[in-house]
Amino acid sequence: MIKAIVFDIGGVILDAHALIEDLQKWFKPKDNLIFWEELNLKLAPLCKGEGTLHKTMTEFAKEKNIKIPDSVLKELFLIEKKHLKFNNGVIELIKSLKENYRLGIISNTIEEHAIELRKLELFEYFELVILSHEIKMSKHELDIFQHLIKEMDLKPNEIVFIDDVQKYADNASSIGIHGICYKNIDQLKIDLVNLGLNV
Structure with a gap:
């Protein structure tokens, strides 16, 4: 589940x-x-x-x-x-999912970007926020996903990871996490429903 x-x-x-x-x-x-x-x-x-x-x-x-x-x-x-624009429908989906699921972030970040991201007050929706530059790991490798599993104290197949880069979704999938490559909000909802989630 x-x-x-x-x-x-x-x-x-x-x-x-x-x-x-x-x-x-x-x-x-x-x-x-x-x-x-x-x-x-x-x-x-x-x-x-x-x-x-x-x-x-x-x-x-x-x-x-x-x-x-x-x-x-x-x-x-x-x-x-001007770069800080939310994808249509994603924040609404996050708020909805928060009612039934634990939420987290994994992002390949640099310090300059993280400073601006924190100003959005985006992280308040998430139990766990993993920023690559802070832990010296990145989504190019599997260790950041192992770190996620450990921090959340869950089995890999109890976690869904969503990324717009196919390689990163595949990296997560390779250790048993459900990796989804994001294209748009409608596709994401379909993929989540197919995994049995309440969306």
């Missing part, structure tokens, strides 16, 4: 498109999904508290043969107020 539902933040609770659009203006990727996945991989060490955002974005631009002014690189991928 499902006892807990754990959400990613960017791309699931928050609409990541505004932030991605700023990056796309400079990088002009041929495939936005592949670009987002490549960027996620590049940010992996940063999400574990290693390195700096400026250095990481400078290296990423160099790898892509994109010339971006240093003044822009220093600001690129920083969260601004």
